[in-house]
Amino acid sequence: MANSLRGAAAIVGAVDAVSATGKLDRTVAQLEVDMISAALDDAGLTIADVDCVMSNNGMMASLDLAERMGVQGRFTDSTMTGGSSFEVYVEHAAAAISAGLCEVAVIVYAATPRSGTNPFASGGPARDPGSPMMMWDLPYGSGLPAAGYSLAARRHMHQYGTTSEQLAQIAVSFREWASMNKNAYSQDIITIEDVLSSTKVAEPLHKLDCCLVTDGAGALVVTSAERARDLAKPGAFILGAGTAHSHGMCVSQMPDVTTTAYSVCGPQAMNMAQITHNDVDVVELYDSFTITALLTLEDLGFCKKGEGGEFVADGRLGPGGALPTNTNGGGLSYTHPGMYGMFVLVEAVRQLRGECGERQVNNVDIALANGCGGLLSCTSTIVLGTEATL
Amino acid sequence: MPRIEPATTPLTEPFWDATRNNQLSAQQCGSCSSFVWYPRERCPKCLSDDLTWTNLAGEGTIYSFNIMRKPGNPMMADMVPYVIALVDLDEGLRMTTNIVNAEPESLECGQRVAVDWSVELEDGRRLPTFHPA
Numbered sequence: 001m002a003n004s005l006r007g008a009a010a011i012v013g014a015v016d017a018v019s020a021t022g023k024l025d026r027t028v029a030q031l032e033v034d035m036i037s038a039a040l041d042d043a044g045l046t047i048a049d050v051d052c053v054m055s056n057n058g059m060m061a062s063l064d065l066a067e068r069m070g071v072q073g074r075f076t077d078s079t080m081t082g083g084s085s086f087e088v089y090v091e092h093a094a095a096a097i098s099a100g101l102c103e104v105a106v107i108v109y110a111a112t113p114r115s116g117t118n119p120f121a122s123g124g125p126a127r128d129p130g131s132p133m134m135m136w137d138l139p140y141g142s143g144l145p146a147a148g149y150s151l152a153a154r155r156h157m158h159q160y161g162t163t164s165e166q167l168a169q170i171a172v173s174f175r176e177w178a179s180m181n182k183n184a185y186s187q188d189i190i191t192i193e194d195v196l197s198s199t200k201v202a203e204p205l206h207k208l209d210c211c212l213v214t215d216g217a218g219a220l221v222v223t224s225a226e227r228a229r230d231l232a233k234p235g236a237f238i239l240g241a242g243t244a245h246s247h248g249m250c251v252s253q254m255p256d257v258t259t260t261a262y263s264v265c266g267p268q269a270m271n272m273a274q275i276t277h278n279d280v281d282v283v284e285l286y287d288s289f290t291i292t293a294l295l296t297l298e299d300l301g302f303c304k305k306g307e308g309g310e311f312v313a314d315g316r317l318g319p320g321g322a323l324p325t326n327t328n329g330g331g332l333s334y335t336h337p338g339m340y341g342m343f344v345l346v347e348a349v350r351q352l353r354g355e356c357g358e359r360q361v362n363n364v365d366i367a368l369a370n371g372c373g374g375l376l377s378c379t380s381t382i383v384l385g386t387e388a389t390l
Numbered sequence: 391m392p393r394i395e396p397a398t399t400p401l402t403e404p405f406w407d408a409t410r411n412n413q414l415s416a417q418q419c420g421s422c423s424s425f426v427w428y429p430r431e432r433c434p435k436c437l438s439d440d441l442t443w444t445n446l447a448g449e450g451t452i453y454s455f456n457i458m459r460k461p462g463n464p465m466m467a468d469m470v471p472y473v474i475a476l477v478d479l480d481e482g483l484r485m486t487t488n489i490v491n492a493e494p495e496s497l498e499c500g501q502r503v504a505v506d507w508s509v510e511l512e513d514g515r516r517l518p519t520f521h522p523a
């Protein structure tokens with residue numbers, strides 16, 4: 001592929017702050033700088049090495065955050081694509097580093113919806129009254145994210161015969177991973193029956209089909225592959241990247257609610273990485289809802305469109321399964337502060353480094369990290385590999 | 391019935407005015423003939439600004455739907471369970487709406503529906519919803 005980013009850059013620092021209580025006793029501003037400091041320590045770099053900050057927490061977020069840390073950057077990014085923002089940042093950082101526009105980028109996220117204010121309790125974050133979503137969707141009572149995702153789930157069931165039991169198995173498998181993660185908010189093993197008997201939120205989705213609402217924070221450091229090789233810890237080399245979007249915040253504008261933009265960005269990232277599905281050792285994906293995970297696996301090509309229900313039904317996503325997925329427990333069981341994409345990347349790096357203890361998958365050389373933002377709107381896939389895969 | 395009241399803008403005023411007479415309408419592109427939903431400044435198929443408000447028949451098919459057991463916002467707490475649906479109108483548009491005057495459990499994807507004007511907003515505009523045909 002022309003202009004490939006394959007092997008140009010690596011994630012060399014990856015940390016998060018997540019508590020089994022769901023709460024973090026720090027402000028967002030404190031968490032942001034604490035995470036950056038910890039990620040630089042993890043990378044063996046200092047703030048003096050940083051020439052790019054990427055963040056979207058507020059207006060001109062990356063500039064303000066850089067100012068607070070005394071960083072004068074030569075590349076910057078405050079892109080907001082919701083939960084996929086952090087995969088997009090990794091893609092942009094790799095491109096900028098590859099082009100010589102910067103050398104060390106830090107990416108940060110922090111949110112405290114559980115100990116602070118949960119924007120969805122009052123119908124979602126404040127929006128411009130003239131925005132399409134406010135004028136054409138929210139008057140119908142679609143303020144909960146589950147409203148839009150349940151429409152995708154219902155249509156998938158209608159079109160392909162997917163069942164609530166099959167979706168529930170996804171939550172069951174991810175919970176098995178969470179039972180081995182002492183920082184996960186939900187660690188108790190659950191059954192398909194537990195999912196089906198949990199409160200109905202937006203049918204066909206139940207409470208246990210929906211992600212958590214917890215505090216959480218994390219940071220990543222990205223630098224050139226050349227520099228990564230000199231650092232103490234092994235780098236997670238960026239082998240492929242892709243981002244695509246199908247619509248904005250109005251679900252009526254998604255051409256086919258059963259097919260996400262992963263069908264575009266997934267193949268792009270995997271082609272760039274020069275890998276096939278058999279090369280993937282672990283998948284970390286954005287499970288805002290069980291249906292999100294199912295659509296992601298189909299659109300990435302791990303199974304055919306419409307066969308996702310059958311694909312996940314044998315428990316293959318869980319510990320000991322053929323396709324270890326969401327090994328930290330995912331947004332359904334580990335943490336979900338609103339934009340889960342940061343934690344997808346942190347867990348992928350940890351699996352590649354072999355840092356995951358009891359939940360570590362054997363011989364991980366290739367990890368797929370997938371973010372999804374908006375209402376199935378903007379997806380981004382990052383392929384990460386150990387140095388041996390270069 | 392409390393709801394988030396949709397703002398009216400100069401662009402969308404013809405749409406809302408028509409709802410006062412129980413008439414569903416949408417823009418149609420004079421260049422490529424596409425119907426446009428939701429109202430736009432230019433046609434999202436060909437970027438032409440030759441858009442004309444056109445009356446719609448108000449009939450369509452349920453593409454997908456849910457049953458909201460938890461309210462989408464606190465002001466709708468008294469309305470649960472209610473149904474949010476994506477309806478494919480016969481003119482080739484897909485809109486977000488509610489299915490009203492129906493038993494939620496009886497609905498199916500592919501079911502025929504017709505526009506329903508029973509939801510009146512505070513200023514006399516009406517919010518188009520649908521009921522089984």
